[in-house]
Amino acid sequence: MILLSILIIFLLTSFLSLSFSRSVQKGYQICQNDIISASHSESASRAVLMMICSPSKYISSRARVTLSFILEEGGEQNLNSLVNFLSYIPSSGGYILPNILQTTVCLVGFACYSSIPQYASFILRKQGLEILLSFCSWYQRNWENIGASSFAPSSQSITEKRICCWVCTEDWDNKDAFLLYALLALAELVNHSFFGQNHAEELSMKSGNLKDRLCTTLKEIRDGTYGSGPRWYAAHILSYFGYYGFEHKLGKRLMCAYEDEEYSDMRLLFASGNSASVNKVIIAVRCPMLLPPKEGAHSSSTISTEKSQRTVQEIRMSANVDILALVKLLEFAYSGYVEVESTTLKKLKPLAKHCKAKVLLQMLCRRRPKWGSSIPEIDIPLALTPKLIHFS
Numbered sequence: 001m002i003l004l005s006i007l008i009i010f011l012l013t014s015f016l017s018l019s020f021s022r023s024v025q026k027g028y029q030i031c032q033n034d035i036i037s038a039s040h041s042e043s044a045s046r047a048v049l050m051m052i053c054s055p056s057k058y059i060s061s062r063a064r065v066t067l068s069f070i071l072e073e074g075g076e077q078n079l080n081s082l083v084n085f086l087s088y089i090p091s092s093g094g095y096i097l098p099n100i101l102q103t104t105v106c107l108v109g110f111a112c113y114s115s116i117p118q119y120a121s122f123i124l125r126k127q128g129l130e131i132l133l134s135f136c137s138w139y140q141r142n143w144e145n146i147g148a149s150s151f152a153p154s155s156q157s158i159t160e161k162r163i164c165c166w167v168c169t170e171d172w173d174n175k176d177a178f179l180l181y182a183l184l185a186l187a188e189l190v191n192h193s194f195f196g197q198n199h200a201e202e203l204s205m206k207s208g209n210l211k212d213r214l215c216t217t218l219k220e221i222r223d224g225t226y227g228s229g230p231r232w233y234a235a236h237i238l239s240y241f242g243y244y245g246f247e248h249k250l251g252k253r254l255m256c257a258y259e260d261e262e263y264s265d266m267r268l269l270f271a272s273g274n275s276a277s278v279n280k281v282i283i284a285v286r287c288p289m290l291l292p293p294k295e296g297a298h299s300s301s302t303i304s305t306e307k308s309q310r311t312v313q314e315i316r317m318s319a320n321v322d323i324l325a326l327v328k329l330l331e332f333a334y335s336g337y338v339e340v341e342s343t344t345l346k347k348l349k350p351l352a353k354h355c356k357a358k359v360l361l362q363m364l365c366r367r368r369p370k371w372g373s374s375i376p377e378i379d380i381p382l383a384l385t386p387k388l389i390h391f392s
Contacts, residue, residue: 042101045108049184052115053371068116076122079113082106083123087131090138107181114188124189129210132186136217139179140224146178172372175227183221183233190240191366215241223247232369239363244338250378251335254282258334267312268326271319278330280313285379286333289355322347332360336378340364 051063071078085106113119114128139146172180215238222234223246235246257263257279264277268290283290292315317326325347332338338360340348345364352361359376362369 042104042108045105045112048112049108049181050371052112053184053368055368055370064115067112068118071113071116071119075113075119078109079119079122080126082110082113083126083128083131086110086135090131090134103178104181107178107185111181111185111188114185114192117192120189120192124193129186129189129193129214132182132189133210133214133217135182136179136186136221139176139182140217140220143176143226172227172229176230179221179226180229180233183230183237187233187237187368190237194240211241215243219243228373228375229369229371231375232373235363236366236369239366242340242342244340244360244363245332245336246375247337248335248378251337254334254378255331257282258330265312267314269314269316270321270323271317272323274323276323276327276330277312282334287329287355287357290329290333322351325351329355329357329360332357336376 048063048067051059052067054060054063085102089103110123110128110132114123218234218238222231222238224231231246235243238244261277264279266278266280266283268276268278270276278290280291322344324344328338328340328344328348329351336359349361349364352364
């Protein structure tokens with residue numbers, strides 16, 4: 001049964017990769033009136049991209065290897081045509097896409113090519129990062145004119161998506177699809193850059209202020225009103241530059257409470273003598289593993305102020321806990337967003353894993369966003385659940 005499944009996957013990836021190659025070859029020659037041919041090209045391209053983005057490592061790697069083999073003949077020539085087509089759109093000065101299906105095939109093709117190391121290197125040499133960044137900026141400027149309706153509607157209805165185990169209520173693959181595909185390609189190129197160079201400085205040196213422009217654009221997308229897909233991938237790419245999570249208005253307000261000891265009722269004591277003051281309700285909701293067990297070793301002290309008198313629970317932390325890493329974890333627990341230096345990254349990962357901070361750990365490990373995931377929210381009303389408040 002397993003061998004049969006592997007054979008089916010192999011045949012499917014081979015067939016789709018071959019169809020994709022033919023689609024890309026004529027992708028920049030698609031006529032808008034040739035609906036059948038255009039639809040087949042678009043479907044084949046999207047199918048290959050979905051396999052590359054599959055959560056199954058086997059399917060994803062098999063799709064990349066097969067596609068790389070099939071694209072060997074004339075691969076760079078076809079890719080060069082895609083590069084020229086995509087660089088034309090922002091430079092045209094208009095807000096109307098030259099051809100909707102043609103643009104879709106080219107963007108998806110660009111993302112697929114970017115997932116293959118040798119072609120990713122070729123795209124970077126052809127200033128692919130700058131081209132994709134210019135496209136994203138162009139899309140932002142013309143978003144209201146383009147809109148979700150500009151994209152060719154998917155053949156799947158809402159009912160069909162539910163049957164296919166589509167669990168996210170927000171639209172990932174239709175609303176802002178052009179932006180999503182551009183970000184998919186950007187993610188592959190940035191990953192390729194870091195894999196070969198291991199730090200962002202080399203990336204920024206390629207073209208002056210490229211890194212600053214890239215981060216600024218990605219933050220605008222992440223914090224904008226776009227679909228979940230583009231926002232997730234913008235946040236994913238930003239994790240390569242030390243920015244983790246999503247900024248929320250509520251998170252910013254909670255950070256004010258974190259920085260004000262007046263709102264704290266728990267103090268974490270470190271072996272060095274330093275301490276961090278937190279609020280038990282917020283920690284119970286956002287990072288419950290930091291709370292001590294009912295019979296844990298802790299003490300309490302009463303603090304009197306001009307406004308009130310409150311009891312503060314004191315918890316002694318293990319000497320093995322890195323202070324800066326824990327502070328960063330607390331920042332993320334309060335705000336849903338944190339900036340982390342590379343020197344702290346290795347110490348924060350095991351702490352986030354121990355405390356089951358899944359979103360933070362996913363971003364620290366730079367895992368690809370799961371297709372269909374909704375944007376994580378700060379769900380403080382959970383604190384009203386009786387079972388949650390188990391501490392005394």
